[in-house]
Amino acid sequence: MAGLSLIGEYSSDSEDEKLSSKKEENQRYNAGKRLPLPQSIKTWKGVDHHTEVTDDPSQHEGKIRSFKHERGTWATLVYILYKPSETLLSWMNLIRTHHSIEDGKIFEEFHVSLTRTVPLKFHWIDSFVEGVKKISENSNQFAMELTDVKVYCNDNKTRTFLGICCENDEALNDLTEALNKLLNEYLLPRFYEEASHHVSFLWCLDNQEERLKVKLPSLSSSLRNFIAENPQESYVQVQELHCKVGNRLYTFNLR
Template sequence: MSSSTRVGYQNGPNKGALSLLTCYGDGDSSDDDVPGPRVSTKRTHKGDEDICNKRLSKLPVPDVLKNNKTTPDEYISDPSQHGGRIRTFAHERGNWATYVFIPFKECEGIMELLSVIKDAIPSNIEVKQIDEFHISLTKTVILKHHWIDSFIDSLRKKTFQSKKFMILFNDLKIYCNEERTRTFIGMSIKTGHDSLVKLVEIMNECLGDFNLPHFYEDPSFHMSICWCVGDYEEELNSIISQVNHRFHEMMDFYSQDNWYIYVSFLTCKTGNKYFKFHLT
């Protein structure tokens, strides 16, 4: 993963190597201990071997090894570094979290709607803005590093004849992830459902080629705006009608381009890499 940024690793190889050099730099060995040019290095006298073994046995254990309680490639998952989100699968080196989606560019109307939502939510629930607004076409799956090129090629070949289309947003709804560890507020869609279903079928074909899980059987397409840690579906459903009333007023106030997506390309994110697939 040459282009990915590695985080959560401790005691990297450079630091460990320097520490080892520091610990052994002042040892008992010197150039005088090396046999001279007239001495055969293939046959060393037994006495010389004993001296060498004694010197080796006296070498102290480097501090870097004494204090190293984690292996160099060990990953320590810290939810605080991810806004409290909990991993649904263990991190393993060489595994890349991957999903395909339709991106939506941040706009004035959405940001104002986010402000309205935050004002209406009970103070005991901390909501956070979604990092990248989008409509998902796959679940987040684990892709082996050596599969990436083949997977991207498969997506490109199977989507190049897909047509561009329009998605109009509708009401706000509450959603929970499968593990019920996070709750989302998102905009449901009014148009574009059939085109999205066709794209999901294509995605499922590509996923099946790599024995990866398919998308939900009866997907509820939406674009999440904000989320919170935990299962707050019941609490948020109690205030969603009043937020929707404000939302409908805003749809009349802001221009229509705040509330639709013209889908001309798809995006696949794998690790920290992005791939774009243009539609016809």
């Protein structure tokens, strides 16, 4: 009986070793296989793993990115969407010819930025978007007034813009400050210290500030005349915020 017991123990040990060996073999096999990328992630506009992206301004009308592509990050912006009337669009296009800015290009979409364009890590997206949603739910709808024209230049001086200033300091500044606090949680850059909220409508390559600033008195006068003739264009009702992350757009209603 003792001999049978020893044989049983030996047999059991051998089976355990075989199972352990098979398990280790399967683990090594599975470790060498890559899981397929989820379809939900494939729809995001980002940089593929191990892919080096070279910025080519010739593919983007000469525009240069404010920061390089980084694996696992998405360009993110919070803003107020603005849809000008056909009448105002006509005025914008007349500005180019009447004020000798033929090299300027009119934007296809218009907005009022409430943050800089910042690089957001993929694993931060859900919580950041939730933060923007909460800010929207705690903010009232408001109206902003279109006033005069100003010149703006981006941080690296590669593009210059003409923008229509938007005034409602209390509401716009409150939104900007709330978003600045959210950005701080992710160690992302705040909005400009001397915020000048505006709708950019025309852009030129390179630093054209000096050239365009000379035209500001006549440009602002032209805008004021336009608004006097079209008073319905002077105010914009703000009812929602937009947050763009990569190629995804989130829209949140103000209360």
